[in-house]
Amino acid sequence: MKKLFIKTYGCQMNAYDSARMAELLAPHGYGVTDRADDADLVILNTCHIREKAGEKVYSEVGRLREIKQARPGMTIAVAGCVAQAEGAEMLRRAPTIDLVVGPQSYHRLPEMLARGHARQVATDFPADSKFDHLPEAADRIGPSAFLTIQEGCDKFCTFCVVPYTRGAEQSRPAADVEREARALVARGARELTLLGQNVNAYRGPEAGGEPVGLGALVRRLARISGLLRIRYTTSHPRDVDDALIAAHAEEPALMPFLHLPVQSGADRVLAAMNRGHSADDYRRIVARLRAARPDLALSSDFIVGFPGETDAEFAATLALIAEIGFAQAFSFKYSRRPGTPAAASPDQIPEDVKDARLAAVQALLRRQQDDFAAAQVGRTLPVLIERPGRHEGQVVGRSPYLQGVHLRAPVAAIGSVIPVTIESAGPNSLAGRRASMVAESGAAAVQAPERMAV
Numbered sequence: 001m002k003k004l005f006i007k008t009y010g011c012q013m014n015a016y017d018s019a020r021m022a023e024l025l026a027p028h029g030y031g032v033t034d035r036a037d038d039a040d041l042v043i044l045n046t047c048h049i050r051e052k053a054g055e056k057v058y059s060e061v062g063r064l065r066e067i068k069q070a071r072p073g074m075t076i077a078v079a080g081c082v083a084q085a086e087g088a089e090m091l092r093r094a095p096t097i098d099l100v101v102g103p104q105s106y107h108r109l110p111e112m113l114a115r116g117h118a119r120q121v122a123t124d125f126p127a128d129s130k131f132d133h134l135p136e137a138a139d140r141i142g143p144s145a146f147l148t149i150q151e152g153c154d155k156f157c158t159f160c161v162v163p164y165t166r167g168a169e170q171s172r173p174a175a176d177v178e179r180e181a182r183a184l185v186a187r188g189a190r191e192l193t194l195l196g197q198n199v200n201a202y203r204g205p206e207a208g209g210e211p212v213g214l215g216a217l218v219r220r221l222a223r224i225s226g227l228l229r230i231r232y233t234t235s236h237p238r239d240v241d242d243a244l245i246a247a248h249a250e251e252p253a254l255m256p257f258l259h260l261p262v263q264s265g266a267d268r269v270l271a272a273m274n275r276g277h278s279a280d281d282y283r284r285i286v287a288r289l290r291a292a293r294p295d296l297a298l299s300s301d302f303i304v305g306f307p308g309e310t311d312a313e314f315a316a317t318l319a320l321i322a323e324i325g326f327a328q329a330f331s332f333k334y335s336r337r338p339g340t341p342a343a344a345s346p347d348q349i350p351e352d353v354k355d356a357r358l359a360a361v362q363a364l365l366r367r368q369q370d371d372f373a374a375a376q377v378g379r380t381l382p383v384l385i386e387r388p389g390r391h392e393g394q395v396v397g398r399s400p401y402l403q404g405v406h407l408r409a410p411v412a413a414i415g416s417v418i419p420v421t422i423e424s425a426g427p428n429s430l431a432g433r434r435a436s437m438v439a440e441s442g443a444a445a446v447q448a449p450e451r452m453a454v
């Protein structure tokens with residue numbers, strides 16, 4: 001048995017791809033290890049989104065060089081978005097790297113490995129989908145699984161590399177998605193997070209019919225027996241349509257937590273970013289979603305220090321955050337990405353201004369996150385139990401709002417949704433106790449109404 005070590009950076013789509021690469025390589029004799037130093041094959045599944053993310057790869061390759069000197073048979077592959085963006089340049093820059101394989105080409109890894117030690121690059125966008133070449137794995141998996149339904153982006157926000165690294169928007173046929181969803185549920189998944197760079201731009205081709213949108217897809221998957229929770233990420237405000245809002249109103253399995261990036265609260269900045277919506281558009285969409293699902297909690301992404309951003313424009317972002325109220329959010333300093341339009345702007349913001357804005361936005365978001373967590377204390381929430389905790393007799397699960405929840409329960413509860421009364425809120429998770437004895441086994445939990453206590 002050869003050993004495979006995969007290190008994953010970036011978004012959940014990379015996490016999904018890493019899992020699929022492991023499944024792909026298993027029949028070729030590779031078993032996963034959690035250490036690079038005894039691996040025969042190391043895959044770095046990389047992210048290109050910000051400068052720091054890209055740089056990490058080369059420092060990791062530097063560390064691997066020493067290991068490889070001691071293990072000359074070792075193969076080092078770089079996958080993901082840096083691989084796609086830099087391609088053959090990576091082989092020139094780092095002699096340690098053997099294989100460079102883009103996010104649409106990793107199904108070719110077995111044939112590349114079979115060619116022995118030749119250094120190779122696969123970064124084309126093949127006409128046939130990688131999904132047609134990936135095997136279905138048979139192993140049991142955890143209660144929560146990712147499922148990529150859409151890839152690529154046609155939006156071309158002026159700061160972003162994704163349209164270049166992941167290519168044009170493409171949706172998998174709804175029938176294929178449903179088949180994979182059923183297979184994941186059969187292997188133990190109770191929650192599916194549908195993934196896409198623009199997941200709500202999903203338009204799944206349907207044999208002999210109209211393309212299927214995300215709202216309709218959610219309804220279809222919600223019928224799968226044993227599937228208790230559905231989530232999707234990342235969505236774009238422009239693609240929130242009536243059918244999706246209706247699904248939030250009517251499908252209890254669709255969790256009341258939504259990551260809906262807005263980036264900025266200033267209309268001039270949003271226009272310069274090419275987001276295709278105003279701050280008021282965002283407010284209206286949130287209001288409609290909240291009307292459909294009153295307990296909906298929101299998450300978002302923010303960029304501070306976009307070229308030309310004034311103090312007043314930054315204040316508009318803080319004001320929007322204060323007004324909407326987020327359960328959780330990510331915020332980033334604008335990072336200049338070569339080849340993107342905003343990188344060429346002469347109005348770059350000095351680093352110290354970006355630092356100060358990031359600190360201010362993060363302080364506000366932190367307060368909102370803490371308040372949201374504190375507001376759960378005393379409530380009884382349905383919690384999907386995911387894994388054993390660090391202490392004996394303890395398990396860890398997730399609330400509908402993706403918060404980690406610690407409680408005492410037998411490991412047999414893993415895979416069930418159980419009602420938990422929240423007793424305390426820490427900075428990163430909640431703690432509570434079981435509210436009743438219902439739904440201990442996976443089978444019983446299937447009937448447990450997810451919405452019961454919310």
Ligand code: SAH
Pocket residue numbers: 049050159160161162197198234235236261262263301302303332333334335336337
């Ligand atoms: N498709 C998603 C986001 C994908 S990238 C969307 O449209 O919202 C994830 C997040 O990284 C973005 O939402 C953005 O906030 C951040 N990001 C992307 N490019 C960036 C850059 N050049 N500098 C700083 N943050 C960036």
Ligand code: SF4
Pocket residue numbers: 153154155156157160161162163197198236
């Ligand atoms: Fe990047 Fe914008 Fe596409 Fe999101 S919508 S992936 S931020 S270009």
Ligand code: F3S
Pocket residue numbers: 009010011012013014046047048049080081161162165166197
């Ligand atoms: Fe990073 Fe590529 Fe995801 S750039 S955020 S790994 S799509």
